[in-house]
Amino acid sequence: MEKGEAKSKKPPRLCCICNERRPVLKRPKTLQQCFYEVFEEEIHQAIVKNRLFKSGERVAIGASGGKDSTVLAYVLSELNRRHSYGLDLFLLSIDEGITGYRDDSLETVKRNELQYGLPLQILSYKEIFFMFFVKALDRGAALLKVDKLVTGHNADDIAETVLLNILRGDIARLSRCTSITTGEDGPIPRCKPFKYTYEKEIVIYPFLLQNLSECIYSPNAYRGFAREFIKDLERLRPRAILDIIKSGEDFRIATTTKMPEQGTCERCGYISSQKWCKACVLLDGLNRGLPKMGIGRARGGGVNGVDHKKETKAGSTVKSLESKQCGSLDF
Ligand SMILES: Nc1ncnc2c1ncn2[C@@H]1O[C@H](COP(=O)(O)OP(=O)(O)OP(=O)(O)O)[C@@H](O)[C@H]1O
Numbered sequence: 001m002e003k004g005e006a007k008s009k010k011p012p013r014l015c016c017i018c019n020e021r022r023p024v025l026k027r028p029k030t031l032q033q034c035f036y037e038v039f040e041e042e043i044h045q046a047i048v049k050n051r052l053f054k055s056g057e058r059v060a061i062g063a064s065g066g067k068d069s070t071v072l073a074y075v076l077s078e079l080n081r082r083h084s085y086g087l088d089l090f091l092l093s094i095d096e097g098i099t100g101y102r103d104d105s106l107e108t109v110k111r112n113e114l115q116y117g118l119p120l121q122i123l124s125y126k127e128i129f130f131m132f133f134v135k136a137l138d139r140g141a142a143l144l145k146v147d148k149l150v151t152g153h154n155a156d157d158i159a160e161t162v163l164l165n166i167l168r169g170d171i172a173r174l175s176r177c178t179s180i181t182t183g184e185d186g187p188i189p190r191c192k193p194f195k196y197t198y199e200k201e202i203v204i205y206p207f208l209l210q211n212l213s214e215c216i217y218s219p220n221a222y223r224g225f226a227r228e229f230i231k232d233l234e235r236l237r238p239r240a241i242l243d244i245i246k247s248g249e250d251f252r253i254a255t256t257t258k259m260p261e262q263g264t265c266e267r268c269g270y271i272s273s274q275k276w277c278k279a280c281v282l283l284d285g286l287n288r289g290l291p292k293m294g295i296g297r298a299r300g301g302g303v304n305g306v307d308h309k310k311e312t313k314a315g316s317t318v319k320s321l322e323s324k325q326c327g328s329l330d331f
Helices: 003-008 035-049 067-082 102-116 133-143 155-168 171-177 199-204 221-236 240-250 278-287
Strands: 058-062 088-095 120-124 148-150
Touching: 035 067, 035 199, 058 067, 058 133, 067 088, 067 102, 067 199, 088 102, 088 133, 102 120, 120 133, 133 148, 155 171, 155 199, 155 221, 155 240, 221 240
Parallel strands: 058 088, 058 148, 088 120
Antiparallel strands: none
16 A cells, blocks of 8 residues: 555544544643533533532623623523523623723623623723722622622633732732632622633634724733743643643742731722722822822832822821732732
């Protein structure tokens, strides 16, 4: 038999799960598989194994109109139906009022409302009266009396955050950032059903990539660097993303390490590790005509642009307003 003949007779490789169909793609986690089924099943397993929800819960899906939360809304509503989770799901969108970005993505969210049959609530910053997105989402969820909030943070996002927290030496956040559910002791727990889901698989997953907008204000230089680094690592070793999450999960923090105490903001009563929460610091700055207050480090050695010894208008001494820069958000 000729060499070329033997080659052409080689049977095509079949999916390693069903062993019947041709594989859709080669995945980083395993070899070739029936992608759609496996993708959804893995998310279902993450939900079940981590007991993310209880039947009857009212769950808000943080819907930005971007790829992650669009896929999350679709997959979660499918799984809720298929596996009878008994969840009362709805889409929650925060409109930051960014012309050309948020109005475009709100159109996507409005389409999702119709396509997936999920009710939509849009809250604007004005309604919530806070300029700080992460808290706007939490507070919006509280306003709508939900039991849980789910977001589309994926494995790549979490690996980036692990790396950033290591680079910053932020042990407190490092120990929290790998949890699939956070804020269980607060008013509204947050869940990340895509914790183990690769970003590139979310992109491949169907029904998306139409009219998705990239936030013009999202680039954060330091996080962007971590993102690029992770993508390079992934090219060399696809498992690197999950390995970084595992390292973050398995970190043991020395008992001698002093952790910041989680308290409540003296001004608004919201969770805060400082005397005033970041939103109140920003709001106070705006009211006093100091819009940069609360953002980064001030030149004069004060933190957040606040001279620690000075009295605020509200009359209280702002001694402990030290907090991280804007980019260092928990999720
Ligand atoms: N304006 C918003 N309203 C409601 N939820 C939001 C909003 N922006 C972000 N989120 C939630 O926070 C998650 C992470 O948001 P981030 O801005 O990091 O965007 P992302 O990783 O590109 O995700 P996406 O593709 O869903 O926009 C989103 O998946 C979504 O669940």
